[in-house]
Amino acid sequence: MREGPDIARIASLVGDPARANMLSALMGGTALTASELALEAGVSLPTASSHLSKLMEGGLLTLASQGRHRYYGLAGPQVAGMIEAITGVAEAVGPKRVRPGPRDAAMRVARVCYDHLAGEQAVAMLDRLVDRNILLRDDKEIRLGPSAASHFAAIGIDVYTKPRRPVCRACLDWSVRRSHLAGTLGAAILDKILAEKWARREKDSRAVVFTPPGRQAFEKVFLG
Amino acid sequence: MREGPDIARIASLVGDPARANMLSALMGGTALTASELALEAGVSLPTASSHLSKLMEGGLLTLASQGRHRYYGLAGPQVAGMIEAITGVAEAVGPKRVRPGPRDAAMRVARVCYDHLAGEQAVAMLDRLVDRNILLRDDKEIRLGPSAASHFAAIGIDVYTKPRRPVCRACLDWSVRRSHLAGTLGAAILDKILAEKWARREKDSRAVVFTPPGRQAFEKVFLG
DNA sequence: AGAATGCTTCGATGAGGATCAAACCATGCG
DNA sequence: CGCATGGTTTGATCCTCATCGAAGCATTCT
Structure with missing residues (x-):
């Protein structure tokens, strides 16, 4: 026992x-x-x-x-992480669906993960932010880089205020199997994306669909 | 629905x-x-x-x-990861036990996680291997550094043979909340530790208890 | 071959829990 | 107030599934 x-x-x-x-x-x-x-x-x-x-x-x-x-x-977030882990196993183990429906395709590109962005776009964004030294990645501990404050302030996101939750956190992406950005910063970025109407939530789904100009703006700010 | x-x-x-x-x-x-x-x-x-x-x-x-x-x-490993995630939530949400029993203490220091070492010691080991550039950490993707082959060969671990599973993988530690080393290399290192009798498995538990000389040997090789 | 060990299948039993209809609170509106 | 809306509680029903004894296979040992 x-x-x-x-x-x-x-x-x-x-x-x-x-x-x-x-x-x-x-x-x-x-x-x-x-x-x-x-x-x-x-x-x-x-x-x-x-x-x-x-x-x-x-x-x-x-x-x-x-x-x-x-x-x-x-x-x-811990509970959200657990659900994602279970989802991952269910996906891997479950019946291999021959064609990944159109909704699935959209989900892989960009979706909401609890309170932040996930999917290929989110993973690419984190990679780029690390490349540009705006964020520093060391294990799961993502930290702010020297230019982070000014960079995010320029687009109206305040990274100074310290709430209970960490500002940056890595969250393992369910579809890409690499990390994307979680934490209050990840949440703030998702807020920004939706507030600017760069993208809209798919109804009854976690999928996030960017408008063409929205995608351009997003890439300019976060992947540029 | x-x-x-x-x-x-x-x-x-x-x-x-x-x-x-x-x-x-x-x-x-x-x-x-x-x-x-x-x-x-x-x-x-x-x-x-x-x-x-x-x-x-x-x-x-x-x-x-x-x-x-x-x-x-x-x-x-994916199934193992899911179990760890659920365990984490159960731990966080469950009745806060006032005193963490002695077995728990040992578990926090070092334990077996599926097929590799976990706990404070394992986290410290990975950190040190990365510091020494033997392993390169970039996101969850841990890769072998230039000196990895010779370093591990010296202690009888072959990192060349490529099996289906990745050689290195990061695995989020349940107690420390940072990553430790999984993958075939992680498994090989645990094998080494047990083969050399640096430590023994606690009976009916995942805890791993190092002998005093064993700990010294371990630190010399992996933390030195 | 015969006996022993390790494990699975069958069958019967019982308990937990998912479900919804109807009744019951609570808050907001006119 | 009295009515409507949003939610919870109660009670009764039903069904799944966990459980174990007994019997059945399979593999190994002598």
């Missing part, structure tokens, strides 16, 4: 289809209401509510009450 | 206590027989056998038949 952290408890929380769908939906990064999650999971409201209590009790979700709305979100 | 890789299927496989215990046991890296796994999981042999079929069908295990023995092992 083994001891230690109760991994079965956590895994079984993810192991129910309804809950798994809810968690996948929340990987989009935006917090959702119980009704929205019920819809995503394809179950009735009471059922969803029951599942949400369990996920809360298990510490996988956070809850923000606003008036009569209650917004559920992932508890943190 | 969501589509995509069936994450619930994978997670529910890990979500049963008996199966979770088996997988945890296999994180030790050595393949085990059905009877050994039944003992680990605290279930009868028929029950264990049933669980093992499910894990096989789910693609989480590999099977090597040798005579009348059937050795079950983890299907690969």
Whole structure:
């Protein structure tokens, strides 16, 4: 008999289809209401509510009450990382789909990972930022380079304020299998991309689709 | 309703206590027989056998038949990574144990992670190898440095033969939260440590305990 | 061949948990 | 207020699946 952290408890929380769908939906990064999650999971409201209590009790979700709305979100980056790891195995092990549907293709290029950008574009961006010495990569510990503050300030992102979460973090990309940028800086960049309308979120998907001029602007700023 | 890789299927496989215990046991890296796994999981042999079929069908295990023995092992590094990710969340979310027992302390210093060394010692080792330019770290992609071949050849490890698995890989350490060395080189180094009797495996645990002279030898070779 | 060991399959049992309808709170609106 | 909307709780139903004893294969040892 083994001891230690109760991994079965956590895994079984993810192991129910309804809950798994809810968690996948929340990987989009935006917090959702119980009704929205019920819809995503394809179950009735009471059922969803029951599942949400369990996920809360298990510490996988956070809850923000606003008036009569209650917004559920992932508890943190660690939980998001776990979901990605499980997704990776499911992808590798699951039925090899002959044709990767069009939505999958878009997902590989750019998608939302919790609160930051993932996919080929995100990996390329981090590589380029490191090449230009704006960020310094040393193991998973990504740090700000000397010119980082001025560079990001120029595009309206403040890297000085120090919140609880680290500014930079590496996050292993699910499709590319290399790291992309997470942390508050990664989140701020995604915010910027959406605020500038360089890209829009695909409905009911994590995919992020750049507009032609948006892509140009993005490349100018981050890959230039 | 969501589509995509069936994450619930994978997670529910890990979500049963008996199966979770088996997988945890296999994180030790050595393949085990059905009877050994039944003992680990605290279930009868028929029950264990049933669980093992499910894990096989789910693609989480590999099977090597040798005579009348059937050795079950983890299907690969990706599966091991997933287990570590889940363990991390379970640890973070679970009941904060006031005192980390002595076994936990040993685990933090050095333990087996699938087929290579993990823990503080392993992280320190990788850092030092990178500092000395024996290995080159660039993102998760760790590569051999110019002097790697001769350096490892000197201690009887051949880094030339190219198997299917990559020679070097970074693996995020569960306790230290930084990367340590995985891949065939990581596995070879662990083999060396155990072959030279610098350390021994703690019984029924993933902990690795160095002997005083063994630690000295290890530090001389890898941290020197 | 016969016996012993290692493991899987079969069958029956039982418990946990997913589900939804209906009833029940809570907040916001007119 | 009273009604509507968003959410949770309760209760009853149903079904999956974990469990183990007994029997069945397979491989090795003598």
